[in-house]
Structures are given as C-alpha cells and as structure tokens.
Amino acid sequence: MDKNIISKVTQSTSGGFLEKHAALKIQRTIDALKKRNIDGYFADSHESLYEIFDQITKDDKVMSFAGTMTIFDTNLLDHMRTRDVKLLDRYAEGLSQDDIKQIYRETFFADTFVMSSNAITEDGVLHNVDGMGNRVAAMVYGPQKVIVVCGINKIVKDDEAAQNRIREIAAPINAMRVGAKTPCTTTGVCHDCSSPGRICGQYVTIRKQQPGRMHVIFLNENLGY
DSSP: OOHHHHHHHHHHSOOOHHHHHHHHHHHHHHHHHHHTTOEEEEESSHHHHHHHHHHHTTTOOEEEEOSOTHHHHTTHHHHHHHSSSEEEOTTOTTOOHHHHHHHHHHGGGOSEEEEOOSEEETTSOEEEEESSSHHHHHHHSSSSEEEEEEEGGGEESSHHHHHHHIIIIIHHHHHHHHTOOSTHHHHSSOOOOOOTTOOOOEEEEEOOOOTTTEEEEEESSOOOO
16 A cells, blocks of 8 residues: 555645545555556646656657546646647647548557546446547557546446446436437436437446556546546
8 A cells, every 4th residue: 555645645635534535545446457557646636647647758749638528627638738749639720520530540649648537446447438439449559658537536346336337427427518319318327228329339348458558647536527
C-alpha cells in the first residue's frame, strides 16, 4: 500500500474518513492494474494531472483523444492544445464529417490516445461500450500509448457492477447527451434495445495490456459519466 496516495488525498481534501476510504479504493485499483501491466497514477489536482500527463508523453509528437467529458471537466483538452505536438483535434472549427472520420483513422498512428473509461473494477479490469467503435478500437490497438483519465466515480467493485454502471449510468446519460432516440433516454436505464439510434454497440473488456502502453490516471472527484 502506497501511503503517499493516502497522504495526497487527505491533504487535498478535508482529510476525513471518507477521503481516506477513497484513497484506499484508488490504491487497491492501482495495485490491481499493475498486475495487468497497466500503470496507475493518482493526481491530487488538475495541475498534478497535467504534470503526470506531460511526463508520460514528454517525447510524443502526435496526440489524439476520444469523445469524453472528462477532458472537459479537467480542462485537459485545453492543456493538450498548448503542447508543441500535432493534435488530432476532432473539435477543431470547420471540420466536415469526412475530416472527422479521417481523424479517427489517423488516431491509430498517434503516439498518444487520451480517453476515459466507463468503469474500472477494483481488480483492474476496464469496461467500455462504444457506438461506432473508434474509441474502443484505438484503446485496444494502434496508438503507442493509451492514457485513461478517470474520476473515482468510475471505480466499481467487480465485473457485474461495471456492467450495471454502464447500463444504468454511462449509456443512458450519454444517449441523452447526444440526443439519441432510445428508450433509455426516457427511463434512465438500458433496455438492450434495437432502436436505430442505439449508441451502445461495441462492448470491450480489457484484462491485460502489453507493458508500458496503457496508463490510468485517477482523480478523487466525480468526472464524466
């Protein structure tokens, strides 16, 4: 157990029992990720997140990112735009749908791909669901590095809890966000529907990675969905 994480969490908050409990959960998850060849980090502030991110990616020249609310919640996208790199920016002004599709393809050749995760279990398993599959495809193969930024709200107990989180929180809220015409946008839970507007088509579970490729940075706050 890394006492440094507990110290960082308690110093960056009120230092009570809830914060210590959160620190222990983060540490358990980081230890479990390590056994799966996934490097884990704890950032006690957004500035600390940028420092960790810059250290991991210090020699990288091409970066890309997935459609994740976490990069907006942490202002990480704005930070990436200040870096002296080629940023495959899907949100740049004036892009056509063809331009965006080309960015998705070029992402496979990027040095760094930034994303979040729908859920991470305390034993280090990453669960994600995607619509078109560009996010989970790049997560699995292509970019030299994958950096996953997550709030503590994404940590769950086990695989069952991860799937429940996807069905009851992540998928319905994201469907609402993009204006999908699906049952979950009115009920708030997944119906495993066959609606034309369904956005949860590609399910990917990662239980192991090649050493040094995947990095997960946790913050002790609620981020994204």
